[in-house]
Amino acid sequence: MKKSITVIGGGIIGLSCAVKLAEAGADVVVIEKEQVGYGCSYGNAGWMTPCFSMPLPMPGMLLKSMKWMLNPSGPLYIKPVPSVLLTQWLTRFLLSMTEKKSQIAIEALVALSMKSLNDYKILAQEYPEIEMQQKGLLMVSATNEGVKAAVQELNLVEKYNVPGKILNAEQIKELEPALKGNLLGGVYFTNEAHAEPLKVVQALTKKALKLGVKILEHTEFQKANITTDGSNKKIKSILTSKGEILAEAFVLATGSWSQAIAAELNLNVPILGGKGYALIVDRLKSQPKIPIMILDRKIAITPRQDSLRIAGTLELVNQDFSITERRVKAIFDGAKEFLDIPESIKIHETWRGLRPCTPDGVPLIGWAKDYSNLMMACGHQMLGLQSGLGTGQLVSDLIVLGQSDLNRQVYDPARF
Ligand SMILES: Cc1cc2nc3c(=O)[nH]c(=O)nc-3n(C[C@H](O)[C@H](O)[C@H](O)COP(=O)(O)OP(=O)(O)OC[C@H]3O[C@@H](n4cnc5c(N)ncnc54)[C@H](O)[C@@H]3O)c2cc1C
Structure with a gap:
């Protein structure tokens, strides 16, 4: 059976994760509180450098x-x-x-x-x-x-x-x-290289839809339904402005909004x-x-x-x-x-x-501390576009294969 994944956040990072996960055979939903691509990914310099x-x-x-x-x-x-x-x-x-x-x-x-x-x-x-x-x-x-x-x-x-x-x-x-x-x-x-940043997100959106990804705009993450087993936490479902969504794993790709969302989940994400x-x-x-x-x-x-x-x-x-x-x-x-x-x-x-x-200038990419099914993909400072599809690949590899050539200790979200 296909693994069900919900990506929270529809910027370059969220869409890159969605495409790579769908290519790896996952059943993906993206939720975006506004319109896909209109956060920080909208008007950046477009550099892939x-x-x-x-x-x-x-x-x-x-x-x-x-x-x-x-x-x-x-x-x-x-x-x-x-x-x-x-x-x-x-x-x-x-x-x-x-x-x-x-x-x-x-x-x-x-x-x-x-x-x-x-x-x-x-x-x-x-x-x-x-x-x-x-x-x-x-x-x-x-x-x-x-x-x-x-x-x-x-x-x-x-x-x-x-x-x-x-x-x-x-x-x-x-x-x-x-x-x-x-x-x-x-x-x-x-x-x-350089490109038109919004058009990159829109192209990834088209590709994601073609791969069967469900994209829910104007759908805001509000709360998580968490189960605890000893020190291990698991998100069973999330509550959004449009209702509850169940999934086997969740990806947090909410850019500069991540600190407040992570705090709700009892995580320290100093973004x-x-x-x-x-x-x-x-x-x-x-x-x-x-x-x-x-x-x-x-x-x-x-x-x-x-x-x-x-x-x-x-x-x-x-x-x-x-x-x-x-x-x-x-x-x-x-x-x-x-x-x-x-x-x-x-x-x-x-x-x-x-x-x-992030204060150390490195994004958080990897499983969140104490959570068995929450993948972090945030904190890309000035290089979210240039590292977008690579981040998507890394996230997909970690979720689907459990390992990746692109993985490095330095990304570990547990460092904070
Ligand atoms: C002036 C400027 C120039 C730049 N130039 C470059 C460049 O040339 N090359 C480069 O690589 N990078 C550049 N950057 C940086 C780059 O724009 C960012 O690193 C990148 O856009 C971050 O992408 P993201 O997907 O993490 O965040 P975002 O694009 O901000 O996406 C996060 C999304 O999450 C959504 N969201 C937030 N909260 C919720 C919620 N509760 N529920 C659902 N959705 C939610 C938001 O609405 C948003 O759409 C530049 C940035 C700026 C400001």
Whole structure:
């Protein structure tokens, strides 16, 4: 008999899990409290870039991040508010900035991202509407410190087969003539790809439906019906806004909402929202051809067919979806320093999303502590799209086969 699985959350992670589980022969239901794909997976930069497999807390980041944190327009901002969750999160964040921890995390995240990149290429053959392009990624800087950081990133991922070329200012401008300003150099990661993020979730939705997955939108998880046998807990069914759902196993893929849901289940899941913005503006006369990361401002530029996406900033919040104009302006002004953006340009959309951030910068993927049938798949910080299908594969392998080549100790949800 087919194994029945209910996935809670219809973002890139939930849909990736659903597709991979259905491909492995499971009987899958996805519940989504709103509309599939309209959480953080809606408007991200669309990058499928194994070169960005760094956890948020990296060694040597302490001074830099403290400087940023105190600047309300800086790329990383934490509003100082009294909160137990924030204090615990920050303590763990600071303790995670060690060489050893970051090396372990990078190896694991590159593996997940490489698997995902490969599987997205297969998805794009079936669903070309995801607009996936493998044009590489250009990481540039106008400071010596920034160029050094780009080369360091290359050194960290090169050993896991993520290729890149170190470029000087002239070579950068030759490769991407749309860039202006006093750039000093950077790195061109040649194998990276990008796509339209919402269309990726929608393609996975179509694929899931084709595989027989039942997708229930506007259906919110409310409570779990738990049985206890000694220290072992089992979820018998869940209560949703549309009624009770029984399943043999459940997958929690609720992004930045996971902390509150897990707390209901007596689990410690220290996920905060890393709020970021994305602006969709008119296509430029001098439109970039390649996605660009401007390191000095932490701004991600993604060319689209008829427009340009400019994304950036990380503001640590707990379920605060408000838009801070000052931070939006900082992103836009930062992009203007490096691209020819006329004053008359139209901003068509200002979007914000909460990246699900764990303090050690690594997602939780695996069986939840003390539960025999609750699989965690949350906390994908800034790389949920790039590691989506890999996460789905790992979750499916663990549930259906009991093991996976992609599994790493570092993902274990019981570490918190
Ligand atoms: C500005 C910005 C740029 C980014 N750029 C990139 C990028 O280029 N590449 C990349 O890989 N990542 C990027 N990210 C990060 C990426 O967007 C996230 O890591 C990813 O979207 C997380 O996916 P998710 O499925 O875990 O969460 P979500 O997409 O947020 O999905 C969670 C879903 O759970 C649902 N849900 C919540 N509570 C319940 C409930 N009680 N019952 C039922 N459903 C519920 C929500 O409605 C939501 O749809 C970026 C993020 C931002 C903000």
